[in-house]
Every structure is written in structure tokens, then in C-alpha cells.
Amino acid sequence: MQCTSTIADMITIDAARLSRSIQDFGRIGTLPNGGVCRLALTDAEKAGRDELVRRMQSLGLTVRIDSIGNIFGTRPGRDADAGTVMIGSHIDTVSTGGLYDGTLGVLAGLEVIAALDDARLETHRTITVAAFTNEEGARFQPDMLGSLVFVGGMALQDALNTTAGDGMQLGTELKRIGYAGSEEGPRDIAAYFELHIEQGPILEAENVQIGVVSGVQGISWHEITVHGRSAHAGTTPIALRSDAGLAACLIVQRAYEMSRAIGPDQLMTTGTMRLKPDLVNVVAEEAVFTVDLRNPSGDALKQADINLLHIAEAVAAETGTRVTCRTLARFDPVIFDKRLVDSVEKTAQSLGYSTRHLHSGAGHDAQMIARVAPAAMIFVPSAGGISHNIREFTSPDDLARGTTVLAQLVSGQAELMKE
Ligand code: GLV
Ligand code: MN
Ligand code: MN
Numbered sequence: 001m002q003c004t005s006t007i008a009d010m011i012t013i014d015a016a017r018l019s020r021s022i023q024d025f026g027r028i029g030t031l032p033n034g035g036v037c038r039l040a041l042t043d044a045e046k047a048g049r050d051e052l053v054r055r056m057q058s059l060g061l062t063v064r065i066d067s068i069g070n071i072f073g074t075r076p077g078r079d080a081d082a083g084t085v086m087i088g089s090h091i092d093t094v095s096t097g098g099l100y101d102g103t104l105g106v107l108a109g110l111e112v113i114a115a116l117d118d119a120r121l122e123t124h125r126t127i128t129v130a131a132f133t134n135e136e137g138a139r140f141q142p143d144m145l146g147s148l149v150f151v152g153g154m155a156l157q158d159a160l161n162t163t164a165g166d167g168m169q170l171g172t173e174l175k176r177i178g179y180a181g182s183e184e185g186p187r188d189i190a191a192y193f194e195l196h197i198e199q200g201p202i203l204e205a206e207n208v209q210i211g212v213v214s215g216v217q218g219i220s221w222h223e224i225t226v227h228g229r230s231a232h233a234g235t236t237p238i239a240l241r242s243d244a245g246l247a248a249c250l251i252v253q254r255a256y257e258m259s260r261a262i263g264p265d266q267l268m269t270t271g272t273m274r275l276k277p278d279l280v281n282v283v284a285e286e287a288v289f290t291v292d293l294r295n296p297s298g299d300a301l302k303q304a305d306i307n308l309l310h311i312a313e314a315v316a317a318e319t320g321t322r323v324t325c326r327t328l329a330r331f332d333p334v335i336f337d338k339r340l341v342d343s344v345e346k347t348a349q350s351l352g353y354s355t356r357h358l359h360s361g362a363g364h365d366a367q368m369i370a371r372v373a374p375a376a377m378i379f380v381p382s383a384g385g386i387s388h389n390i391r392e393f394t395s396p397d398d399l400a401r402g403t404t405v406l407a408q409l410v411s412g413q414a415e416l417m418k419e
């Protein structure tokens with residue numbers, strides 16, 4: 001019998017259990033000064049995967065691992081052919097990560113399952129909690145790699161061949177940690193939801209409880225290598241140098257200026273730079289650095305990409321160096337499914353929570369799943385807007401509010417039934 005009472009009356013999130021779950025999980029890969037380091041496919045991340053699988057199994061979920069290491073835990077529904085409602089995110093982190101980025105979305109999914117079990121509720125559709133491989137892109141590029149492969153946006157073999165900065169190949173690491181699976185993830189996704197911390201300052205600054213995410217901005221990652229000539233720092237006149245360090249600095253500075261000229265929506269970050277031979281008294285013969293460009297406008301982002309390459313070439317000519325550029329990731333902006341986005345807003349408001357529409361600045365697995373299924377995201381506030389940082393924090397009340405919205409949405413889409 002399809003239930004008639006409101007879903008909100010029937011399913012209750014256990015806020016204390018959710019907080020405990022996140023805190024306990026945060027001990028896996030913990031850093032001495034707080035926060036976590038669970039870079040994709042490292043021993044620490046394997047430990048996180050093992051714990052996640054254990055938790056899924058103890059909730060009675062059927063666990064499947066696919067060939068790129070994505071983990072799917074499915075709760076049965078009354079009709080196995082009616083499609084699944086998927087709750088997903090990731091458990092890998094950057095090397096200076098907090099407890100919430102990604103992990104919240106996965107563990108909130110398990111809390112939704114536990115709350116359904118507590119209330120002895122069945123659903124018409126199955127519900128799947130998914131943890132996608134290498135969302136962060138901090139070890140292997142591109143980011144969102146597991147969900148990208150899952151939706152057919154990258155060939156499996158290309159993904160397995162990806163090499164990290166530490167020289168390790170993704171496929172080798174996946175096998176080493178025992179997560180090179182052979183099963184298929186669910187293909188019939190009726191709806192996909194991802195609860196995530198905002199990772200920015202807007203919700204907190206405006207005192208809003210739930211962010212209704214309309215889409216994700218475009219992302220473009222470049223790796224630029226400048227080839228110069230090493231020389232003695234004390235004896236080589238400036239005019240006679242081919243200084244890779246100088247060229248790198250000029251490219252970065254001009255790229256920041258170029259981004260500012262496009263407008264406030266255009267973001268640019270150089271987050272890594274390595275010099276060779278990396279010595280105080282030697283002119284660098286090589287500089288390798290990254291440029292992360294983002295913009296909600298696909299056209300503006302394309303223009304920024306072109307401008308960056310022109311800047312790099314001009315600086316090389318000026319400094320007597322040579323540059324090569326490699327694209328590490330390139331994703332167009334994504335707009336989420338309007339019907340699901342509206343349902344996020346209505347559900348949050350019906351629970352009495354304040355809402356605001358937001359565009360996501362960070363990349364998310366939801367943007368890949370949106371290629372094959374209706375997808376939407378829920379944001380909760382980040383204290384001080386801080387993320388990718390060990391000080392990342394979201395209050396237990398905010399975690400519970402976001403998870404309550406998630407539970408209502410999932411229950412609605414999976415069609416709740418009283419046993
Ligand atoms: C993923 O965390 C990103 O860089 O947006
Ligand atoms: Mn994330
Ligand atoms: Mn992240």
C-alpha cells in the first residue's frame with residue numbers, strides 16, 4: 001500500500017548517530033593536527049573503503065565494486081525493475097582534507113538507510129549509496145574520475161593508465177588495494193542526490209540553512225611546463241639566462257590579470273609549482289605548475305583557456321624559454337535537473353528551513369551523473385567557508401538538516417511504502 005501520511009512524519013534522522021558516524025570515519029587517515037589525508041587509492045583510503053563496505057554490509061546492503069573501484073551498496077525495493085534512487089559522493093580527500101567534503105554525502109546516505117530501517121519502511125524502488133573513485137583529482141587527474149568512467153565519459157583503460165605525480169598508475173594501485181572490481185554499478189538511476197558541504201562562505205554569511213544547487217561551474221585544469229637552462233645564480237647575467245622560474249612567475253601573474261579582466265566569475269588558481277633543480281643558487285632549468293580555471297559560463301571559460309595559452313607562448317618568447325601545456329581536466333558547466341532542483345527547494349521549505357539557490361564552485365560527482373540521469377545537490381553551510389583544509393567544519397545541526405532533506409527526497413523518489 002502506498003502511504004498517505006507525509007514522509008516527514010514517517011522517517012527521522014538520528015542526528016547523534018550521523019555525527020558519530022562522521023567523527024569515527026574521520027579517524028581513518030587522520031592527520032596529527034586534525035583533518036584527514038585519504039588520497040585516492042592509498043592505504044588510508046583503502047582503510048576507508050574497507051570501513052564503508054563493512055558499514056554497508058552491516059546495514060544489509062548488497063555491495064558491488066565496479067572495474068574503476070566505485071562502491072555501490074543497494075537496499076532492495078519492492079520492484080527490482082523500477083530503477084534505483086542513488087545517493088552518492090566520495091570518501092577520498094585532498095592531502096589536507098577535512099571530515100566532511102564527500103564523506104558527508106556517503107555517510108548521510110547510510111544514515112538515510114538506517115532511518116528507513118528504524119521506521120521499518122520499504123520502498124518501491126531500490127536505493128543505492130555510492131562512493132565514487134578519485135573525486136578529488138588531487139592524486140590522479142582528472143577529478144571526478146570514477147563517476148566520469150561510470151557514465152562512459154572516459155574509457156576505462158585510459159583511466160586505469162592514468163599516472164599520479166608520485167609515479168604510480170591508477171590501475172596498479174586499484175589492484176594493490178583490492179578494489180579492482182568486476183561488477184556493474186546500477187544503470188537504471190531514477191534520480192541521483194548528493195548532499196555536500198558548500199565549501200564556500202555564502203550560506204553562513206547569509207544565515208541560510210540549505211543551499212539549493214542549480215548547477216556546477218565549468219572547470220579547466222592545465223599543467224604547464226617551462227623548459228629553460230640551469231646556470232650559476234651568481235655568475236650568469238640576467239640578459240643571458242633562460243630562466244624557467246622567472247617565466248613561470250610571469251605566466252602566473254599575467255594569467256591572474258587576464259582572469260580578473262574577464263570578470264569576477266572567472267577564477268584562477270596556481271596550486272602547485274615545482275622547480276628543477278630546486279636549489280637556492282641555481283637558475284631553474286624547468287618549472288612545472290598547474291592552472292585551475294573556472295567559470296559558470298562555458299564561453300568565458302573557453303576564452304580564458306585560449307588566453308592562457310597565448311600568455312604562455314608570449315612569455316616563452318620574451319624569456320628565451322619553451323613551454324608545453326597539458327590539459328589535466330576539462331568539464332563544461334552543468335545545469336541540474338529542474339524538477340529535482342525544485343523538489344530540493346520545496347522539501348527544504350516544507351521542513352521550515354531557509355533556502356537559497358547557489359551555483360557550485362567545486363566539482364562534484366553529481367555533475368557526471370547528470371549526463372545519464374536526473375541529478376540534484378543539497379548544500380549545507382561550511383563554517384567560515386573553509387574547505388580543502390583541516391579546519392573544515394559544519395555544525396551537527398546543519399548536517400542533520402541536510403540529511404533530513406536528503407531522506408525526504410530519497411523517500412519520495414523511491415516511493416515509500418509501509419510494511
Ligand atoms: C573538487 O574538489 C574540486 O576541485 O572542485
Ligand atoms: Mn567533494
Ligand atoms: Mn573536494
